[in-house]
Amino acid sequence: MTKGASLSEIHDAALQRLRQSDQRYTPNRRKLVETLHEAPHPQPIGSVLEQAAGLAQSSTYRNLTVLENAGVVHRIVTGDDHARFELSEDVTGAHHHHLVCTQCGNVLDVALSDQLEDLIHSELALAAASKGFNGQHHRIDLIGECVTCV
Amino acid sequence: MTKGASLSEIHDAALQRLRQSDQRYTPNRRKLVETLHEAPHPQPIGSVLEQAAGLAQSSTYRNLTVLENAGVVHRIVTGDDHARFELSEDVTGAHHHHLVCTQCGNVLDVALSDQLEDLIHSELALAAASKGFNGQHHRIDLIGECVTCV
DNA sequence: ATTTATGCAAATCGTTTGCAAACCT
């Protein structure tokens, strides 16, 4: 599934963000970005390595961390013990949340209305402030069973 | 910080749930429940072991898993690499969400209004249904910095 | 010429597991 932004727009955004972090946009990193762009939903490292043939596992971990720190990639940790990766919202421009399958660990993207997002954001901000907590962003997961696991 | 339900109510609820899973409520498990009940927020295993002196680490992992499967305890996996545990909402009776500190990994509890919870629930259910996803419950985290880390 | 990225193999560390002794009913 192709996201809203085109691949070249995404490469541009990635390049820009990496430069801001004094990082290079190497062929391996480009390949990671392309692989994640083509994936229909967040991918565990195993799948990424299968898709982007030729990448070493350790370099992939390292590059995903670089891309994460630069804000190009987002790491999703659910509890089943493989982290999953997707392009960051800053790069795709699409704020969304996740459906997490308790059986297979798969993660799907889902969006809520802007109106509801605003309500959530402001109520969370209020609650956080009362505890001196400085909130930066929220994440919402719906836990359940995906269509192939029911 | 003591939760709404009294300790004996919590022990009763725990006992009942364990029995439904054909599990015993052993002294070690009672000690874990008490420790979590007394804790002001979700605790990593390290803290649990400090609080409930004398427990072996491996037995504690095993018992927390038993308690989790019985629905007495809830495991929180954030991404900083220590799982954290708290009494389950089914036992405490208090639905809530989490503030997660990106610096120290600490997790604080926070509640939203019932009205907002309903809105979130129904919009998530709708979005999930469109993907054939069978949603069971949601979790919401506010990511940011806690008062001691800012 | 330096600095940075890569890939291999080895190390790390939270968590899980094997097993024999202690515990319950």
Add this chain to the structure above:
DNA sequence: AGGTTTGCAAACGATTTGCATAAAT
């Protein structure tokens, strides 16, 4: 007795890291 729980020590496995080579500036 028969099954469960415990604690120790060993195993596990996803991720990280050391190091020597290759690539980039």
